[in-house]
Amino acid sequence: xxxxxxxxxxxxxHIRAVEKRFGHTQVLRGVSLDIAAGxxxxxxxxxxxxxxxxxxxxxxxxxxxxxxxxIGDRDVTRLRPGDRDVAMVFQSYALYPHLTVAExxxxxxxxxxxxxxxxxxxxxGWMPGAADEGHRMDQEVRRAAEALGLRALLDRRPAQLSxxxxxxxxxxxxxxxxxxxxxxxxxxxxxxxxxxxxxxxxIVDIHRQAGxxxxxxxxxxxxxxxxxxxxxxxxxxxxxxVATPEAIYADPAxxxxxxxxxxxxxxxxxxxxxxxxxxxxxxxxxxLWGARPGPLTLAIRPEDLLPAATGLPARAEALEFLGxxxxxxxxxxxxGAPLVLRLPPEMRPDLPPGGSAFALQFDTSRAxxxxxxxxxxxxxxLSGMHALV
Amino acid sequence: xxxxxxxxxxxxxxxAAWMLxxxxxxxxxxxLALPTLATVLLAxxxxxxxxxxxxxxxxxxxxxxxxxxxxxxxxRNTLIYVGLVTPxxxxxxxxxxxxxxxxLRGRTLFRAVFFLPVVSLTVAMAAAWQYLLHPTIGPxxxxxxxxxxGAPEWLSSSSTVLVxxxxxxxxxxxxxxxxxxxxxxxxxxxxxxxxxxxxxARSAWDRFRLVTWPMLGPTTLFVLTITMIRxxxxxxxxxxxxxxxxxxxxxxxxxxxxxxxxxxxxxxYSAAVTLVFLAIVLAIMWLQTKLxxxxxxxx
Numbered sequence: 175x176x177x178x179x180x181x182x183x184x185x186x187x188h189i190r191a192v193e194k195r196f197g198h199t200q201v202l203r204g205v206s207l208d209i210a211a212g213x214x215x216x217x218x219x220x221x222x223x224x225x226x227x228x229x230x231x232x233x234x235x236x237x238x239x240x241x242x243x244x245i246g247d248r249d250v251t252r253l254r255p256g257d258r259d260v261a262m263v264f265q266s267y268a269l270y271p272h273l274t275v276a277e278x279x280x281x282x283x284x285x286x287x288x289x290x291x292x293x294x295x296x297x298x299g300w301m302p303g304a305a306d307e308g309h310r311m312d313q314e315v316r317r318a319a320e321a322l323g324l325r326a327l328l329d330r331r332p333a334q335l336s337x338x339x340x341x342x343x344x345x346x347x348x349x350x351x352x353x354x355x356x357x358x359x360x361x362x363x364x365x366x367x368x369x370x371x372x373x374x375x376x377i378v379d380i381h382r383q384a385g386x387x388x389x390x391x392x393x394x395x396x397x398x399x400x401x402x403x404x405x406x407x408x409x410x411x412x413x414x415x416v417a418t419p420e421a422i423y424a425d426p427a428x429x430x431x432x433x434x435x436x437x438x439x440x441x442x443x444x445x446x447x448x449x450x451x452x453x454x455x456x457x458x459x460x461x462l463w464g465a466r467p468g469p470l471t472l473a474i475r476p477e478d479l480l481p482a483a484t485g486l487p488a489r490a491e492a493l494e495f496l497g498x499x500x501x502x503x504x505x506x507x508x509x510g511a512p513l514v515l516r517l518p519p520e521m522r523p524d525l526p527p528g529g530s531a532f533a534l535q536f537d538t539s540r541a542x543x544x545x546x547x548x549x550x551x552x553x554x555x556l557s558g559m560h561a562l563v
Numbered sequence: 564x565x566x567x568x569x570x571x572x573x574x575x576x577x578x579a580a581w582m583l584x585x586x587x588x589x590x591x592x593x594x595l596a597l598p599t600l601a602t603v604l605l606a607x608x609x610x611x612x613x614x615x616x617x618x619x620x621x622x623x624x625x626x627x628x629x630x631x632x633x634x635x636x637x638x639r640n641t642l643i644y645v646g647l648v649t650p651x652x653x654x655x656x657x658x659x660x661x662x663x664x665x666x667l668r669g670r671t672l673f674r675a676v677f678f679l680p681v682v683s684l685t686v687a688m689a690a691a692w693q694y695l696l697h698p699t700i701g702p703x704x705x706x707x708x709x710x711x712x713g714a715p716e717w718l719s720s721s722s723t724v725l726v727x728x729x730x731x732x733x734x735x736x737x738x739x740x741x742x743x744x745x746x747x748x749x750x751x752x753x754x755x756x757x758x759x760x761x762x763x764a765r766s767a768w769d770r771f772r773l774v775t776w777p778m779l780g781p782t783t784l785f786v787l788t789i790t791m792i793r794x795x796x797x798x799x800x801x802x803x804x805x806x807x808x809x810x811x812x813x814x815x816x817x818x819x820x821x822x823x824x825x826x827x828x829x830x831x832y833s834a835a836v837t838l839v840f841l842a843i844v845l846a847i848m849w850l851q852t853k854l855x856x857x858x859x860x861x862x
């Protein structure tokens with residue numbers, strides 16, 4: 175791949191209190207999000223949470239009922255998509271099937287730089303100025319195609335390309351114009367797993383070279399965590415948290431963020447803070463203190479749970495070997511809550527067989543507490559690696 | 564049991580296959596292959612209905628056509644008719660389909676309204692047209708007179724009869740083409756229009772040129788072929804409204820065939836005219852598969 179660098183476009187994307195309803199369904203409930211110039215933000219959430227609608231509003235394909243969208247320092251809320259200086263990569267790639275790869279990449283340039291007469295088939299090339307501009311556009315198309323390794327495919331039609339190649343043509347069509355903002359709607363979801371991992375890197379590289387503010391919509395948390403500068407987690411038309419991938423994973427602000435991010439899912443146990451401030455699970459203190467009295471949810475990542483001689487009583491159910499790790503599925507004895515432990519594969523001989531009882535410990539400093547509304551609750555750590563029984 | 568079945572399988576399977584396809588084969592042979600063959604053979608004879616015998620006369624029927632003024636006129640009129648009806652009903656149907664598709668309501672209503680001519684009996688509808696276009700009592704001329712314009716004699720003047728018939732032909736074919744175009748339009752992915760908008764296609768014309776027209780290619784080709792064939796086949800409006808007149812001005816191919824065969828009983832000559840008609844239809848179909856097919860199919 176050759177470099178595709180240029181002056182970094184100024185601005186960024188600024189979404190202010192955007193609301194949208196379809197009929198009686200409120201799809202977006204006052205969403206605000208700022209993406210700095212050159213920043214890569216992944217918008218992640220379960221399907222139907224409104225993330226694609228938000229992106230289409232930024233692109234101008236959909237109109238917001240309330241709120242505003244600015245790109246750079248220009249309010250574009252009322253502008254047509256073609257006047258917004260954005261480029262979009264669609265989930266289906268949306269390539270024009272009757273045009274060659276080169277012609278597809280050329281479309282956004284031709285529609286902006288040539289007038290209706292110059293774009294006429296056959297005759298257009300003879301209109302004044304068309305030949306010079308056409309030459310310039312061909313060069314830009316070639317550079318964008320080279321940046322994505324499409325040089326040998328310029329004369330093919332989309333039907334003759336593989337999924338990965340089509341995806342790259344869609345990317346080339348997006349970068350060729352050097353827009354101020356990139357929008358990508360699940361661009362990897364139609365690729366097979368191995369190609370997806372490879373293309374992930376390419377998209378990040380292209381983003382870094384082109385330097386435009388990028389909003390990347392995905393339902394795949396691993397894409398969001400690996401690619402983005404910041405991750406915005408969306409659910410039911412609301413942004414729950416916008417933070418770096420590390421913070422989203424280790425320091426989620428909401429129980430819904432904690433359970434959505436991370437695979438396997440974070441373990442949750444019903445807990446309670448007594449009037450003394452001690453946090454108890456099934457009546458047993460677990461080494462955390464300081465929460466307001468009332469019901470709580472204790473959440474622990476699978477890699478922070480360990481089998482031990484003493485601790486929370488659990489019953490082993492099944493073991494899954496993943497290569498680099500083992501997953502031990504178990505159930506908390508007192509509440510019946512399902513638990514998953516991620517363990518190093520060397521531990522296999524020492525693990526309790528299915529159906530047998532064993533005890534669990536966890537790293538209290540990494541345990542997360544959430545209040546009844548799902549908001550994060552602070553607590554102090556009493557003891558390091560222990561779950562008191 | 565298994566052994567006998569295995570041994571008999573080749574025989575039994577072939578027999579079953581023939582039995583299963585027999586009704587279709589029989590129908591095809593009786594209704595299509597034999598009559599076509601009979602027509603081809605008749606075209607080289609001087610057979611007349613009611614005659615006791617016939618002679619093989621080789622290409623004489625075709626030679627006669629070349630010098631037959633009536634046949635020349637009917638061929639010319641048919642081509643003019645096709646040349647008017649095909650573009651008229653295709654452009655009209657496409658424009659209507661785009662309007663209906665862009666409208667928010669009434670899709671089914673408009674589709675039904677414009678499809679009505681296709682499902683109604685042309686002969687009955689022709690009577691309605693006869694009244695509409697009547698030079699003295701027809702509503703069309705009544706309106707023209709009110710507007711102070713002349714009152715053409717639509718179906719009874721040799722200068723306007725073909726155009727009038729073509730207008731009826733357009734009306735007949737419009738609904739069918741409209742439904743095909745509407746189906747073609749629904750098959751265009753919405754994301755392509757969104758992509759065109761983001762790529763800067765601001766005007767409706769730009770989006771039509773970039774997305775709609777190319778994506779409708781396969782539909783348009785099919786509509787073009789089917790309309791041309793339907794137009795070449797024009798017969799019932801001519802038979803009911805003008806009988807080829809006045810002064811052969813609306814004489815068309817199939818009406819000539821009908822006249823020669825069933826008015827003058829010259830079945831041999833009529834069969835030769837039929838072969839010319841068949842050749843035209845086959846040529847249109849060949850044109851579709853060979854010339855245009857590769858340019859409009861993408862997948």
